[in-house]
Amino acid sequence: MNVRREYDALGTREVPADALHGIHTIRALENFPLMGRSVHPSLARAFGAVKLAAARVNRAQGYLDATVAEALDRACRELMDGTLAGAIVVDALQGGAGTSTNMNVNEVLANRALELMGLERGSYDRVSPVDHVNLHQSTNDVFPTALRVAALWGLRALEPAVVALQEAFQARERAFAHIVKVGRTEMQDAVLTTLGREMSAYAEALNRDRWRLDKCEERLRVVNLGGTAIGTGLAAPREYIFRVVEELREITGLGLARAENLVDATQNADVFVEVSGLLKAHAATLIKICGDLRLLSSGPDAGFGEIRLPARQAGSSIMPGKVNPVIPEAVTQASLLVVGHDQALTMAAAMGSLELNPFLPLVAHCLLESFDLLAASCTILREHCVDGIEADEARCRRQVANATASATALVPLVGYERAGQLVATARREGRGLRDVAVASGWLTAEQFDAAISPEAVCRLGFAPTRITAKG
Secondary structure, eight states, X not given: OOEEEEEXXXXXXXXXXXXXXXXXXXXXXXXXXXXXXXXXXXXXXXXXXXXXXXXXXXXXXXXSXXXXXXXXXXXXXXXXXXXXXXXXXXXXXXXXXXXXXXXXXXXXXXXXXXXXXXXXXXXXXXXXXXXXXXXXXXXXXXXXXXHHHHHHHHHHHHHHHXXXXXXXXXXXXXXXXTOEEEEEETTEEEEEEEHHHHHHHHHHHXXXXXXXXXXXXXXXXXXXXXXXXXXXXXXXXXXHHHHHHHHHHHHHOSOOEEOXXXXXXXXXXXXXXXXXXXXHHHHHHHHHHHHHHHHHTOOSSSSOOSEEOOOOSOOOSSSTTOOOOHHHHHHHHHHHHHHXXXXXXXHHHHTOBTTBOTTHHHHHHHHHHHHHHHHHHHHHHHHHTGGGOEXXXXXXXXXXXXXXXXXXXXXXXXXXXXXXXXXXXXXXXXXXXXXXXXXXXXXXXXXXXXXXXXHXXXXXXXXXXXXXXXX
């Protein structure tokens, strides 16, 4: 294998001659064989944006040669658009607060710039990973800033997925508005509702998630770029510090702002905990919805069977005809993983010490993967499940006619005691509540049907003047 020799403070190492990375990346690959997965692609792309902003400001202020700056500008854009993302190979989990990721990026950009200049990779006397690519920067301001940029991109992808899922449930709400069914509390028959009302509750919960996510952007938009090592701007020119975030804002189109207190923004990661908590709330919403969809579709013969979910695949290798609710099950698992990510992220943020949090790589992995999991979950839940939900209207009608839950709707007509007597008689004689109620003479069939109509069960409160009981 053709190799080149590179050196650092610890000595020299051989690097594959055709590799875009260098010695720092080689050491990181040896030191951190943990997950077997490289950093999140969005984080790599965000690093490209951050390095591009730094390079452009350094060139404008005379700190970078025009030839080097032009090559570096193109290399950064290639990393930002994903062309070079595969060259960022260090493990997602690493010691050093993300230094290995930063150096992997620096080496890749330096070697790509050299290539664009017609020079051999590793010619760091012409384009240095540290002196040129990392000029006026530190891992400690670059990594958190790139993480915020990547998280904002993740947020922009998640928000429309949540909105689309909300709208899908709103469509089911309209389609099922006329279907009266048994409502349940504590897994027991309770009162009547409509299937549309159940769907509306899911849509409203998702609407709250949508507005929670809207709050995330104002938290993530504040960055510490320019603060260098601990937020004091050590080794960076004052004019660079005041310009670099503006340049990054122009490059990304995101509403970024420099933190007023760069020391605080460098050492504290509580913003990521807050955002992760809002993602966890959305995950909890999805878990609840998916659990309900599994129950409502259970059976189909010996369960609730009130709705039918789209059949996606055969459900058993031994039970013919069995079809499982695989989409809600998959989304539940993804959402549970988001809850787990939140716990790990919270602990990582809490364990920061003094002027820096060394565990930001774990924060980045958990946060960015949670965005991905939730966006994908909303999409497959909508496309493969909610859009195709059907109601079993006949089954809902039978359950309403035979359910003692209908008795609550009769209380305004016959009173609590009489309604209780009707329930007891229906259970004792094995008859439907409607038959028993009409046979009692306390109300007519028309009054019973009106009391359990979609309009009546959805009305806010009751209007006693509209229905008058007999006797």
